[in-house]
Amino acid sequence: MANSNILGKYSPYNTIIHRLDPRFKLFSLILLMVVTFLPYGNYTNRFLVLGFLTIIIALIMIIGKVSFKSFFKSLSSMWVMFIFLLIFMFFLPNEGKYLIYQFENGYTLYYDGLLNVGHVILRLILMVALTIILTSTTLPMDITYALEWYLTPLRVVKFPTQIVSLTISLALRFIPTLLNESNRIMNAQKSRGVDYNRGFLMSKIRSITTLIIPLLVSCFSRSDELAIAMEARGYDPYKKRSHYKTLHFTYRDLLAIIFILLVAGIMITASCFASYVPGFDDFLNSIFNIPTW
Amino acid sequence: MSLINFNNISFIYNKKDPNHYDALKEVSFNIEKGDFIALVGHTGSGKSTLVQTLNGLLLPTSGYTKVLDFYVTGDKEIIKKLKKEKRLKSKDFKKFSNLRKEVGMVFQFPEYQLFSETIIKDVMFGPLNFGMNEKEAKEKAIEALNEVGIDESYYEKSPFEISGGEKRRVAIAGIIASSPSILVLDEPTVGLDPNGKKEILDLIKKIHEKGTTIIIVTHDMDVVMEYATKVAVLKDSRFIKMVTPNELFNSKDLSNYSLEIPSFYKFKRYLDEFGFKNDISNANTIDELVDVIGENYGK
Amino acid sequence: MEKIIEVKNITFGYEKDKKILDDVSFYINKGEYVTLIGHNGSGKSTLAKLLSYILEPQKGKIYIENEELNEKTIKDIRNKIGIVFQNPDNQFIGSTVEDDIAFGLENRNIEQKKMKEIVKEYSKKVGMDKFLTKEPEELSGGQKQRVAIAGILALNLKIMIFDEATSMLDPEGVEEIRNLILKMKKENPELTVISITHDIEEAYLSDRVIILNEGKVFKNDIPSKVFSSEEEMKKIDLDIPFVLKIKNKLNEKGIIIDENIKTIEELAKFICR
Numbered sequence: 001m002a003n004s005n006i007l008g009k010y011s012p013y014n015t016i017i018h019r020l021d022p023r024f025k026l027f028s029l030i031l032l033m034v035v036t037f038l039p040y041g042n043y044t045n046r047f048l049v050l051g052f053l054t055i056i057i058a059l060i061m062i063i064g065k066v067s068f069k070s071f072f073k074s075l076s077s078m079w080v081m082f083i084f085l086l087i088f089m090f091f092l093p094n095e096g097k098y099l100i101y102q103f104e105n106g107y108t109l110y111y112d113g114l115l116n117v118g119h120v121i122l123r124l125i126l127m128v129a130l131t132i133i134l135t136s137t138t139l140p141m142d143i144t145y146a147l148e149w150y151l152t153p154l155r156v157v158k159f160p161t162q163i164v165s166l167t168i169s170l171a172l173r174f175i176p177t178l179l180n181e182s183n184r185i186m187n188a189q190k191s192r193g194v195d196y197n198r199g200f201l202m203s204k205i206r207s208i209t210t211l212i213i214p215l216l217v218s219c220f221s222r223s224d225e226l227a228i229a230m231e232a233r234g235y236d237p238y239k240k241r242s243h244y245k246t247l248h249f250t251y252r253d254l255l256a257i258i259f260i261l262l263v264a265g266i267m268i269t270a271s272c273f274a275s276y277v278p279g280f281d282d283f284l285n286s287i288f289n290i291p292t293w
Numbered sequence: 294m295s296l297i298n299f300n301n302i303s304f305i306y307n308k309k310d311p312n313h314y315d316a317l318k319e320v321s322f323n324i325e326k327g328d329f330i331a332l333v334g335h336t337g338s339g340k341s342t343l344v345q346t347l348n349g350l351l352l353p354t355s356g357y358t359k360v361l362d363f364y365v366t367g368d369k370e371i372i373k374k375l376k377k378e379k380r381l382k383s384k385d386f387k388k389f390s391n392l393r394k395e396v397g398m399v400f401q402f403p404e405y406q407l408f409s410e411t412i413i414k415d416v417m418f419g420p421l422n423f424g425m426n427e428k429e430a431k432e433k434a435i436e437a438l439n440e441v442g443i444d445e446s447y448y449e450k451s452p453f454e455i456s457g458g459e460k461r462r463v464a465i466a467g468i469i470a471s472s473p474s475i476l477v478l479d480e481p482t483v484g485l486d487p488n489g490k491k492e493i494l495d496l497i498k499k500i501h502e503k504g505t506t507i508i509i510v511t512h513d514m515d516v517v518m519e520y521a522t523k524v525a526v527l528k529d530s531r532f533i534k535m536v537t538p539n540e541l542f543n544s545k546d547l548s549n550y551s552l553e554i555p556s557f558y559k560f561k562r563y564l565d566e567f568g569f570k571n572d573i574s575n576a577n578t579i580d581e582l583v584d585v586i587g588e589n590y591g592k
Numbered sequence: 593m594e595k596i597i598e599v600k601n602i603t604f605g606y607e608k609d610k611k612i613l614d615d616v617s618f619y620i621n622k623g624e625y626v627t628l629i630g631h632n633g634s635g636k637s638t639l640a641k642l643l644s645y646i647l648e649p650q651k652g653k654i655y656i657e658n659e660e661l662n663e664k665t666i667k668d669i670r671n672k673i674g675i676v677f678q679n680p681d682n683q684f685i686g687s688t689v690e691d692d693i694a695f696g697l698e699n700r701n702i703e704q705k706k707m708k709e710i711v712k713e714y715s716k717k718v719g720m721d722k723f724l725t726k727e728p729e730e731l732s733g734g735q736k737q738r739v740a741i742a743g744i745l746a747l748n749l750k751i752m753i754f755d756e757a758t759s760m761l762d763p764e765g766v767e768e769i770r771n772l773i774l775k776m777k778k779e780n781p782e783l784t785v786i787s788i789t790h791d792i793e794e795a796y797l798s799d800r801v802i803i804l805n806e807g808k809v810f811k812n813d814i815p816s817k818v819f820s821s822e823e824e825m826k827k828i829d830l831d832i833p834f835v836l837k838i839k840n841k842l843n844e845k846g847i848i849i850d851e852n853i854k855t856i857e858e859l860a861k862f863i864c865r
Contacts, residue, residue, distance in 0.1 A: 141687045141688075169687060172687065173684070173727075176727070176728075180729070181405075184400055184401070184402075185406060187345070187398075187400060188400045188405070188406040189406060190393070191348055191350065191393055191397070191398035192393075192406070192419040192467065192468065192471075193390055195390070210418075213408035214406055214407065222679075222681070225677065225679055225682035225683070226683070226685070228644075228646055228677070229677055229683035229685065230695075232644055232674070232675045232677075233670075233674070233685070233743065233744070233747075234671070235695075239701070240701055241698045242703060243698060243704060244690070244691060244694035244697070244698055246704065335764070457632075458632065484760050485632075486632045486790050487790055488632070488829055512762045553764070553767075556793075556835075559856050560834070560838065560859070563860030564860045564864060566860070567861050568864055569864050579838065579841065580841070583838065583842060586863060587842065587845035587847065
């Protein structure tokens with residue numbers, strides 16, 4: 001019942017986004033992530049282009065019935081980072097073009113700092129959004145299948161793709177089981193007077209060991225039993241295995257790919273021409289440059 | 294005054310979620326000092342949730358659980374009211390260490406709570422947490438280990454090198470070492486063989502005889518029949534009734550609660566169903582029942 | 593009768609002078625349903641590990657269909673024996689019910705289309721066909737064990753071992769598995785079932801009971817004979833099945849109950865006749 005996962009949890013709808021091939025979704029995720037990190041020249045262009053991407057991503061979220069609530073929840077855990085960014089990029093001495101205020105001792109604050117923070121934050125938000133779209137519309141197992149497919153070429157160099165993907169899927173399978181288990185252990189220790197919420201560093205470390213050690217012990221005995229059960233059912237890591245599920249690429253995926261490539265294309269073109277387009281930066285200049293107290 | 298009072302408590306998991314789940318609905322009943330209560334009901338009937346309100350691991354969404362002088366609740370209205378009437382403070386509803394000293398809680402597979410380097414240290418852990426000094430804690434630990442039948446030669450051993458049954462007894466010692474006045478056990482015999490089961494149950498009985506109030510969550514109706522003084526029945530998150538074991542197994546509506554019926558009562562039921570001519574309602578043991586059958590057979 | 597398993601003079605001990613199993617011998621016929629009972633420490637779980645080749649005997653041999661169980665033959669023998677273990681969680685390998693049933697089939701490189709049919713068929717046999725896409729966290733212990741059973745049935749093996757498969761289940765789960773074993777046996781009389789259990793009521797319903805005590809075979813006979821003497825069972829701290837208890841007591845009073853009556857319901861019916 002403790003299922004709060006920061007990077008999203010699968011929500012069992014049957015939207016078009018859910019039905020897309022996970023290999024394609026994984027590919028698009030990475031492509032769009034790369035695209036957000038391309039240089040887009042001056043501030044105006046940056047925000048225009050990322051704004052465009054934001055709209056596209058928001059649309060995908062709506063179509064895929066991604067819960068905005070859980071999205072904002074995972075964002076809310078980023079406020080610490082936000083403060084750090086603000087300190088480093090705004091309050092600590094920085095270079096900039098658009099001055100806000102210059103103190104008498106020479107300490108200066110620039111609008112650039114704020115804009116840079118905004119830019120970084122927006123990119124992070126988009127990354128989180130992309131990840132959540134993937135995890136909430138794709139079963140963990142399907143992501144594993146997709147990974148395995150991408151790793152297949154590595155078989156040529158004797159990379160054990162089958163073993164790796166089975167290991168990942170077993171890990172995913174046991175996450176909820178172990179969450180339940182740690183819940184039970186914590187309850188038992190709380191009943192013996194451990195308080196996981198209170199105390200400072202040392203006592204916190206001590207109370208965590210009361211959870212970690214029993215959890216490890218249980219993990220080892222579980223993995224032992226699991227290995228025996230797998231062997232008993234004829235598992236041999238080096239033998240060829242068939243697959244109960246395989247992925248199918250359909251016309252739907254083709255259309256989706258064209259769409260994503262189009263979006264990425266627009267972004268890349270924008271990035272290439274960014275330095276030539278003056279954009280509204282001059283306009284910004286005229287706004288921000290006025291107050292030079 | 295009852296020792297424990299469940300006052301109209303409800304508990305909802307994931308309250309704000311669309312797929313929230315009512316684990317308890319308006320449960321009210323009392324438990325008296327010295328009782329040996331078996332809490333029964335089908336899987337998912339709310340038994341485990343109910344007992345976790347006893348030491349504040351879970352706070353009732355509405356209503357309150359009163360244990361000794363402690364109130365356990367997450368209901369804001371009730372907290373407000375109690376603060377006014379009983380002059381309680383906010384921290385009385387948040388800090389449970391005094392309560393947890395009084396209510397010992399043994400979970401399923403308690404051996405998974407062991408973590409210290411030595412058995413004696415593990416048993417001392419609870420008492421130390423509840424504010425005893427090293428010397429007192431050690432005395433208590435030795436007393437508890439004696440009680441569960443763990444020999445002195447084991448004290449300095451690691452809790453991970455002893456057998457499964459021994460681990461479970463050490464874990465129980467770790468809880469009774471804080472001398473709780475109430476001991477709650479959630480399925481303490483799961484996974485044990487008949488001998489191991491009997492050992493643990495006799496141990497619980499011994500603890501009960503020393504004056505500790507026992508609440509045991511179980512599916513095992515033989516345990517209910519042999520050890521409990523009263524049975525509380527839960528069904529679909531609601532409290533149904535509290536009766537003696539005999540009353541429960543003889544009651545006509547027993548099959549409504551999805552409980553396993555002990556063979557003896559099952560047999561009586563079938564006899565009734567197939568129209569056995571004589572009155573068997575007073576036969577409470579196998580021998581008495583066989584006597585009635587013997588006297589009338591073939592006549 | 594054709595012997596399918598033969599255990600010959602097996603000795604095993606983790607420590608040198610402490611034997612867990614001491615010169616144990618017995619055989620099991622093809623299509624038999626045998627229960628193996630005994631207390632913790634009687635050696636029965638060690639025997640289970642030997643039969644599934646998790647451990648190797650120090651002395652003696654085990655034969656499966658006249659083939660000696662050893663390192664060379666084990667791969668072949670895995671295609672004859674399936675095991676259902678005690679902990680329902682730790683043998684659930686797939687991420688969903690259907691994936692788990694398919695796991696053994698995947699290992700045997702079965703073609704996908706055929707696999708889907710087999711999974712459908714056997715999930716139905718154990719009554720889990722409505723839960724194919726469910727994850728283990730959403731299932732009860734009894735349901736998980738049924739999935740494990742389906743996964744083994746799907747491989748069409750000759751021998752099935754239940755290693756305390758019901759000891760962690762609630763009464764409902766125990767009943768589910770007890771009935772499922774009987775149903776399996778009815779549908780496929782050729783299937784050999786060995787159940788290692790604490791459940792004497794289950795033992796009473798099987799074809800033959802082997803009781804282990806302190807590393808030796810204490811009894812090996814049909815249930816009604818094995819449990820015939822309550823005193824003898826008391827000596828090794830075992831109870832006797834309820835129906836037999838009543839039968840014995842009525843017997844003392846000169847009332848003879850039909851040999852074939854095994855359930856409480858049948859017994860009550862017989863008395864009220």
